[in-house]
Amino acid sequence: AQSVTQLGSHVSVSEGALVLLRCNYSSSVPPYLFWYVQYPNQGLQLLLKYTTGATLVKGINGFEAEFKKSETSFHLTKPSAHMSDAAEYFCAVKDYQLIWGAGTKLIIKP
Amino acid sequence: NAGVTQTPKFQVLKTGQSMTLQCAQDMNHNSMYWYRQDPGMGLRLIYYSASEGTTDKGEVPNGYNVSRLNKREFSLRLESAAPSQTSVYFCASSELADLRGEQYFGPGTRLTVT
Numbered sequence: 001a002q003s004v005t006q007l008g009s010h011v012s013v014s015e016g017a018l019v020l021l022r023c024n025y026s027s028s029v030p031p032y033l034f035w036y037v038q039y040p041n042q043g044l045q046l047l048l049k050y051t052t053g054a055t056l057v058k059g060i061n062g063f064e065a066e067f068k069k070s071e072t073s074f075h076l077t078k079p080s081a082h083m084s085d086a087a088e089y090f091c092a093v094k095d096y097q098l099i100w101g102a103g104t105k106l107i108i109k110p
Numbered sequence: 111n112a113g114v115t116q117t118p119k120f121q122v123l124k125t126g127q128s129m130t131l132q133c134a135q136d137m138n139h140n141s142m143y144w145y146r147q148d149p150g151m152g153l154r155l156i157y158y159s160a161s162e163g164t165t166d167k168g169e170v171p172n173g174y175n176v177s178r179l180n181k182r183e184f185s186l187r188l189e190s191a192a193p194s195q196t197s198v199y200f201c202a203s204s205e206l207a208d209l210r211g212e213q214y215f216g217p218g219t220r221l222t223v224t
């Protein structure tokens with residue numbers, strides 16, 4: 001069965017700094033990969049997804065992620081953090097169902 | 111267009127009580143899902159319905175039952191609540207069952223079992 005590992009339950013960055021949230025997956029077949037964001041007291045919403053094709057995927061709110069097959073990674077980045085980015089971020093991989101990572105809470109320091 | 115709606119938003123139950131969580135979507139989606147979210151564990155799938163008239167167990171189905179009432183509605187029932195079922199429950203829907211597309215989530219139900 002596939003698994004998803006998100007490194008760091010909490011990540012803290014200063015406003016304007018680079019955001020890097022890490023996601024590694026285990027897969028023996030080409031994966032379908034997703035990043036979702038959850039703002040406080042809300043449901044999850046899709047940030048971006050990788051299915052096939054270009055390995056650099058752009059999403060909403062200035063986020064992007066790069067699929068690296070050799071590293072089995074799908075890290076999420078944003079060049080400049082904004083206070084409104086404070087949320088919890090979940091990586092997921094398609095198996096017979098979606099397999100979810102434990103989540104990373106992004107904290108933005110003013 | 112409300113998307114995915116869930117009721118209630120909050121609920122407190124005593125051990126052994128029963129309740130039904132309601133979910134409805136107005137996007138004409140074929141597939142619907144029930145997840146639970148616990149701190150540090152991400153989302154775990156309880157049950158899903160790939161299409162109207164079908165339901166299947168997910169990762170953590172014990173203690174729950176579901177009903178796909180029609181294409182719009184998918185309810186989750188706790189027959190005899192236990193403290194281990196204290197969690198936040200999310201309903202989601204997707205256009206297709208192939209999991210390649212986006213899942214749309216409701217706002218969640220925060221359930222406490224004492």
